[in-house]
Every structure is written in C-alpha cells, then in structure tokens.
Amino acid sequence: MNIVVCIKQVPDSTHIRVHPVTNTIMRQGVPAVINPYDLFAIEAALQIRDTHGGKVTVITMGPPPAAVALRKALAYGCDEAVLITDKIFSGADTLATSYVLASAIATLGKEQPVDLVFTGKQTIDGDTAQVGPGIAKRLNLELLTYVSKIVAVNREAGKIQVERRAEGGVQLLETRLPALITMLEGTNEIRFGSAPDMFRAARAEIRTWDRESAGIEDLKKVGLKGSPTVVSRVFGPTPRAEKAQQIAFDPAAPQAATDALLEKVLAEIPKVGKELERHKVEAGAGANHE
Amino acid sequence: MSNAKTDKPIKKRKVKLEGDLLNYKGVWVLVESERGHVHPVSWELMGQGRLLADQLGVELCGVVMGAPGPELQAQCEAAFAYGADRCYRVASPVLADYRNVPYTQALTDLVNQFKPEIMLLGATTLGRDLAGSVATTLKTGLTADCTELAIDPEDRCLLSTRPTFGGSLLCTIVTLNYRPQMATVRHRVMPMPEAQPERSGLIVDVDPHLVETDVITKILDFVPDDQSGKPQLPYAEMIVSGGKGLGKAENFKLVWDLAKTLGAEVGASRAAIHAGWIAADRQVGQTGKTVRPALYIAAGISGAIQHRVGMEASDCIIAINNDPSAPIFDFAHYAIVGDCVQVLPALRKTFAAYLGKP
Ligand SMILES: Cc1cc2nc3c(=O)[nH]c(=O)nc-3n(C[C@H](O)[C@H](O)[C@H](O)COP(=O)(O)OP(=O)(O)OC[C@H]3O[C@@H](n4cnc5c(N)ncnc54)[C@H](O)[C@@H]3O)c2cc1C
Numbered sequence: 001m002n003i004v005v006c007i008k009q010v011p012d013s014t015h016i017r018v019h020p021v022t023n024t025i026m027r028q029g030v031p032a033v034i035n036p037y038d039l040f041a042i043e044a045a046l047q048i049r050d051t052h053g054g055k056v057t058v059i060t061m062g063p064p065p066a067a068v069a070l071r072k073a074l075a076y077g078c079d080e081a082v083l084i085t086d087k088i089f090s091g092a093d094t095l096a097t098s099y100v101l102a103s104a105i106a107t108l109g110k111e112q113p114v115d116l117v118f119t120g121k122q123t124i125d126g127d128t129a130q131v132g133p134g135i136a137k138r139l140n141l142e143l144l145t146y147v148s149k150i151v152a153v154n155r156e157a158g159k160i161q162v163e164r165r166a167e168g169g170v171q172l173l174e175t176r177l178p179a180l181i182t183m184l185e186g187t188n189e190i191r192f193g194s195a196p197d198m199f200r201a202a203r204a205e206i207r208t209w210d211r212e213s214a215g216i217e218d219l220k221k222v223g224l225k226g227s228p229t230v231v232s233r234v235f236g237p238t239p240r241a242e243k244a245q246q247i248a249f250d251p252a253a254p255q256a257a258t259d260a261l262l263e264k265v266l267a268e269i270p271k272v273g274k275e276l277e278r279h280k281v282e283a284g285a286g287a288n289h290e
Numbered sequence: 291m292s293n294a295k296t297d298k299p300i301k302k303r304k305v306k307l308e309g310d311l312l313n314y315k316g317v318w319v320l321v322e323s324e325r326g327h328v329h330p331v332s333w334e335l336m337g338q339g340r341l342l343a344d345q346l347g348v349e350l351c352g353v354v355m356g357a358p359g360p361e362l363q364a365q366c367e368a369a370f371a372y373g374a375d376r377c378y379r380v381a382s383p384v385l386a387d388y389r390n391v392p393y394t395q396a397l398t399d400l401v402n403q404f405k406p407e408i409m410l411l412g413a414t415t416l417g418r419d420l421a422g423s424v425a426t427t428l429k430t431g432l433t434a435d436c437t438e439l440a441i442d443p444e445d446r447c448l449l450s451t452r453p454t455f456g457g458s459l460l461c462t463i464v465t466l467n468y469r470p471q472m473a474t475v476r477h478r479v480m481p482m483p484e485a486q487p488e489r490s491g492l493i494v495d496v497d498p499h500l501v502e503t504d505v506i507t508k509i510l511d512f513v514p515d516d517q518s519g520k521p522q523l524p525y526a527e528m529i530v531s532g533g534k535g536l537g538k539a540e541n542f543k544l545v546w547d548l549a550k551t552l553g554a555e556v557g558a559s560r561a562a563i564h565a566g567w568i569a570a571d572r573q574v575g576q577t578g579k580t581v582r583p584a585l586y587i588a589a590g591i592s593g594a595i596q597h598r599v600g601m602e603a604s605d606c607i608i609a610i611n612n613d614p615s616a617p618i619f620d621f622a623h624y625a626i627v628g629d630c631v632q633v634l635p636a637l638r639k640t641f642a643a644y645l646g647k648p
Contacts, residue, residue, distance in 0.1 A: 094422070094425075094432065095425065095426060095429065095430075095431065098426060124577075127435060127576070128432075128435070129418045129422065130418070130421070130422035130432060130434060132422070133390075133418075133419060133422030133423045134423075134425075134426040136390075136423070137394070137423050137426040137427050138426060142390075142391070142507055143391075144507075145390070145415065145418070145419040161510070166324060166388065166415055166416065167322075167324055167329060167415055167416060168324050168325065168515060169513050170513045170515075171387070171388075171509055171512050172509070172510040172511035173389075173508065173509060173510065174508050175506055176507075186570070228430055228431035228465050228466055229431035229433060229463050229465050229466070230466060231461045231462070232462050232464045234454065234460070235459065235461075236460070237598060237621070239620035240620065243619070243620075244609065244622040244624060244625035245623065245624050245625065246625045246627065247624060249626050249627060249633065251628065251629070254633060254635070257628075258626075258637040258639070258640040259640050261608065261624055261626065262640050262641065262644060264624065265608070265624065269584075269605055271584045271605045272605065272606045275527045275528055276641075276644065278553075279645055280644075280646055281645060281646035
C-alpha cells in the first residue's frame with residue numbers, strides 16, 4: 001500500500017493568548033503541534049501499512065518551520081516526509097490549499113501510484129473540514145469522510161470497507177482504491193514512536209518541494225490569488241446591549257442571593273417560568289415525572 | 291490573519307461580477323434528509339434564507355434530493371411552509387441514501403443549470419461532505435460553520451461571519467468574483483422559523499440522469515444510532531454547564547445535582563472535558579453542540595468565544611464566576627460573582643423549594 005497522509009502544523013490552542021489591548025492573536029512563542037485531528041489519520045495509516053506492507057508518506061503545505069511537524073510524524077513511524085513550501089502559497093483558503101496538496105499527491109503518484117490518502121477530520125485553527133473533500137474531488141478519488149473504522153482492506157481486489165459516521169447512524173461503505181479518507185477523532189490512539197523510529201526521524205531527510213517540484217501547473221490557483229474567499233473584517237464579539245445584572249452574593253448567606261436571582265428571572269424572563277412550571281411537582285403528587 | 295486588528299476592515303476588496311456570473315440569482319437551501327427524516331437545520335436555514343432573499347429581492351428555493359416517492363413531495367411542501375418560493379426536486383433511486391459522488395454530481399449540475407447566487411447547507415456530516423465537494427467542483431468559495439449571515443447593502447455580497455482561531459475574535463468572510471457564495475451553518479445556530487402550512491410554491495422536477503452502475507461506492511449496511519441515554523443537548527430547554535472553574539472532578543457533582551433538581555441536561559466547556567471531568571458528547575460550543583435553551587446556567591466557565599457561539603442564543607443565561615471581569619459577564623443576563631462551589635448548592639436549594647422537590 002502506498003499511503004499519503006496530509007497533516008498541518010497548528011499553534012497549540014491551549015497556549016494561544018489574545019493581546020488584551022489590541023485584540024490581536026499573539027502567536028509569538030506559542031508552541032506548534034501537529035493538528036490533533038491529524039494524529040488519528042496518521043495512526044490509521046500506520047496500522048494499514050503494518051498489516052498490508054508498503055509505506056506511509058506524510059506531507060504538509062506550510063512555512064519551513066512546519067518541517068518540525070513532519071519530523072514528529074516520522075518519529076511516530078511514518079516512512080517519508082515532504083514539505084511543500086513556497087512564498088506564493090501563503091494566504092490560501094481551502095480551495096487553494098486543496099489545489100496545492102492535490103498537485104503534490106499527483107506528483108508523488110508519478111513515482112509510485114497512491115492507493116490511499118488520509119487527512120484529519122478538520123484542523124483546530126481553520127476548522128473547516130473542507131480540504132479533504134477538495135483533494136478528493138481534484139484527484140478524482142473516492143471520498144470517505146468521518147470514517148470511524150477501517151473494516152477491511154483488500155489490496156489485490158483494490159477495495160476497502162469502512163464505517164462512516166452519518167448524522168443518524170453509521171454507514172458501512174465499500175469502495176474502490178484509490179480513495180481519500182478523513183478520519184474521525186477518538187477512533188484510535190497514536191502510538192509512541194519506537195526508539196529506532198525516533199533516531200531515524202531526527203536524522204531523516206525531509207524532501208522540500210517548491211511550486212515547481214510539487215508540480216503546480218497553474219500559479220493563479222495557489223495562495224491568496226487562488227482563493228475565492230477573503231477575510232473582510234476581524235472583530236471582537238459585541239457585549240450585550242445591557243450588562244449582566246449583578247446579584248449580590250454573600251458567602252455567609254448564599255441562598256439569599258439565589259432566591260433573589262430566581263425572583264428576578266421569573267419576573268423578567270417569562271419563558272423560564274413556563275419551563276419551570278413543567279417541572280414542578282404537583283402538590284401532593286409526590287414523585288416528579290422526569 | 292495573525293496581525294489583524296479589531297474592527298478595521300482588512301482592505302475592502304471590490305467585488306465586480308462579470309459575464310455569466312451576473313446571471314446568478316436567488317438563494318438556495320439544501321433540504322437535507324436522511325432515511326426520510328429532514329434534518330431540522332434545513333428549516334433553520336430556510337428561515338435565515340428567507341431574510342437574505344427578501345433583502346436581495348430574489349426567490350428562496352429549496353433543493354430536495356432523494357429516491358422518488360411521496361416523501362419528496364412532503365419535503366417540498368414543508369419547505370414552502372418554512373419559507374421557500376420554489377423547490378427543485380431531484381429524484382433518483384441512486385440518491386436513496388447519501389453518497390458523495392452522486393449527490394455532488396446532482397447538486398453541481400443543478401447549480402450550473404439554475405445558477406443561484408447563494409447556497410446554504412447545514413454543517414452536518416452530510417452537509418460538510420457535500421459542500422466541500424461541490425465548492426471544489428464549482429471552484430467557488432465556501433465558508434464553514436458560520437454563526438451569522440448578512441447581505442452587504444453596497445454590493446449585495448453575502449457576509450459570512452465565523453469565529454476565528456485564538457479565543458476571542460470573529461471574522462467576516464466574503465467570496466470575491468465567484469458564484470454561488472456557499473456557506474454552512476450548524477444546527478441550532480439560527481432560530482427555527484414558524485411553519486406556515488398555508489404557504490405554497492412551485493415545484494421544478496429535475497432528472498439528475500444518474501445510473502447506479504456508475505457509482506463506485508456502495509452502502510452495505512446502515513446501523514441507526516441508539517439514542518436512548520444519549521444527551522439531547524441541542525433540544526434541551528434547560529442546561530446546567532460546568533467549566534474549569536469547578537476546580538476538580540468531584541465538584542462536577544454539584545452541576546449534576548442542580549441539573550437533576552431542574553430536570554435539565556448537563557453541559558460542559560471544552561476545558562472541563564479536557565480535564566476528564568465529563569464525557570466529550572456534552573461539550574457546548576464551536577467544536578461541540580450548539581444549544582438554545584430557555585435557561586442556561588454556566589458555572590466556572592470563562593465565556594471564550596468558542597463556548598459563547600454555542601450557547602449565546604439562550605433566552606436566559608445565568609453565569610457564576612469568581613472573576614468579576616470574566617468575559618461571560620459580557621453576554622450573560624444575570625451574574626453572580628462568587629465561588630461556584632458555594633453558589634451551586636444554594637441555587638439547587640432555591641430551585642428545589644420553588645419546584646417542590648427535596
Ligand atoms: C478551535 C477551538 C475550538 C474550541 N471549541 C470549544 C468549544 O466547542 N467549547 C468550549 O467550551 N471551548 C472551546 N474551545 C476552548 C475555549 O477557547 C476555552 O479554552 C474554553 O471554553 C475554556 O473553558 P473554561 O471556561 O471552562 O475554562 P477557563 O478558561 O480555564 O475558565 C475557568 C473560569 O472559571 C472561573 N473560576 C475559577 N475558579 C472558580 C470558582 N471557584 N468559582 C467560580 N468560577 C471560578 C475563572 O475565573 C474562569 O473564568 C475551543 C478552542 C479552540 C482554539
């Protein structure tokens with residue numbers, strides 16, 4: 001199996017801070033990590049390789065420091081890594097991003113045909129869940145989103161069976177390879193890299209591709225220029241017109257405050273009173289009915 | 291976006307439509323159905339789509355797709371009741387269950403034929419799968435998980451607002467010279483419109499010319515979810531949510547106790563879930579559930595934008611936080627500045643007395 005996993009390096013969300021005065025995001029000094037959702041894709045790919053043989057190539061589009069994320073993926077056990085980096089890629093929205101990644105995967109496919117492409121369900125910074133479907137459409141791969149389980153892979157027959165999370169249940173799907181899978185979170189647990197993999201990762205060569213080596217054919221489709229959407233405004237959320245009504249709280253008499261609160265709520269927001277009415281215990285009826 | 295300042299337009303890019311793009315008219319809403327059941331987000335979008343269409347002075351159209359049968363007729367009628375002027379009914383046995391390729395093909399063809407300027411889908415597993423595929427095929431812009439949709443009166447463009455990474459910012463996104471402008475919106479973000487059963491509209495039947503043997507992906511089985519015992523947060527009318535401010539896992543019991551007295555559902559912030567205090571399916575917010583109960587009680591929750599977008603449509607928000615400058619007090623209706631470990635039991639007693647419970 002020749003498997004490609006697309007990952008993204010993102011700022012660690014637990015360290016993100018917003019500047020209290022200017023309201024700008026402070027990225028300086030924020031550690032970068034592999035997008036947490038992508039770890040499920042990496043692990044699923046590694047498991048298929050371990051059972052069926054072949055190799056896992058991990059790729060990312062990003063600035064040069066994103067090589068760190070690729071090295072981390074190698075330490076988990078991925079076999080090869082490609083960093084796709086070029087100044088003209090910056091400012092890309094999902095359409096432009098999927099174009100670059102699809103071009104790079106097509107280029108990898110010329111070395112050896114690709115059987116499976118994995119992505120995470122979404123990223124934690126963009127959060128759109130659209131790059132996976134975008135790549136699949138561009139490369140004409142069968143698309144399997146929100147996959148919760150790889151049920152069976154039959155390389156000889158060129159087939160794969162998966163369970164896919166739908167709104168009201170789980171679909172069992174069978175399709176043909178090559179396919180693109182976006183892996184659902186919580187479906188596996190990323191392994192600890194083995195010691196040899198960690199040593200190998202530290203020294204491994206990471207191939208670095210620019211627009212040319214990635215096989216980008218149409219420069220108008222990448223970066224800001226290739227993005228149909230633009231951000232027109234960034235702003236802080238507006239406070240409600242009226243400030244929250246403060247209910248004085250004295251720890252010595254806590255229930256005085258909460259009684260006063262309920263009284264106010266009942267007087268001012270009738271909908272709450274109506275809702276509470278449905279939960280009242282009838283006088284003498286005893287047990288409640290929830 | 292990392293250096294963008296608040297409330298300054300980044301740089302107004304002129305949208306100038308030319309040629310065929312000028313022919314794109316009307317607002318479309320995908321009526322998402324799975325196994326004959328319409329996802330309620332579709333009707334919420336229909337309500338929002340009505341506002342957009344009225345502002346633009348254009349038609350609101352529903353797109354109904356599925357296997358031929360009376361269900362599609364009923365879905366068209368429901369779409370009219372919720373505000374549609376017209377429905378495109380795309381019927382084929384191949385569309386009986388959702389699969390990416392035939393749905394993408396049918397919807398893409400429909401867009402190319404009838405040219406809407408705006409197309410809205412629910413940010414569900416189906417909607418996100420389909421929207422991403424259709425947008426890529428059409429090479430147009432798509433904004434995911436919007437919390438607000440509006441029309442720019444100057445150039446009639448769709449303004450799609452969504453939370454952006456980093457804690458407390460929102461961004462408004464526009465699609466430049468491409469049509470349709472596509473957006474997905476999550477369930478419960480928009481209010482459910484009132485159905486008007488007497489409304490009617492025009493049904494346009496479209497044959498998608500799909501052939502089962504052309505479709506590679508096959509559905510072997512479908513196992514419906516067992517909903518029993520699962521939290522039903524999106525539909526709950528009362529929710530008590532706990533956050534990191536509870537301090538430790540044991541204190542979450544105070545949230546459960548209050549919820550039990552009220553007959554409310556229990557929710558949580560992501561920080562509380564990350565701490566392992568409660569199951570992930572109770573997360574409220576951008577990456578959890580969106581809720582709009584009559585009563586939302588937030589205990590020890592700071593009110594980060596990702597939490598806020600999931601619950602700010604609640605009719606009554608009571609926030610308990612020991613930090614008087616916590617952001618949640620900017621949008622709560624009632625504020626108790628205090629230790630939630632002290633406030634929650636008192637609140638429980640107050641409600642118990644009122645409801646006649648022990
Ligand atoms: C892409 C992305 C998606 C996200 N999605 C979500 C989401 O869906 N839902 C979500 O909730 N978060 C989400 N988050 C995380 C979000 O940004 C916040 O980190 C999170 O909501 C904080 O949770 P919290 O308020 O419980 O914790 P904290 O931010 O740690 O706040 C704890 C609060 O408790 C107060 N407190 C402390 N002690 C007490 C006490 N004894 N009594 C009363 N109050 C006390 C503190 O003053 C503070 O305000 C997301 C973040 C990102 C980057």
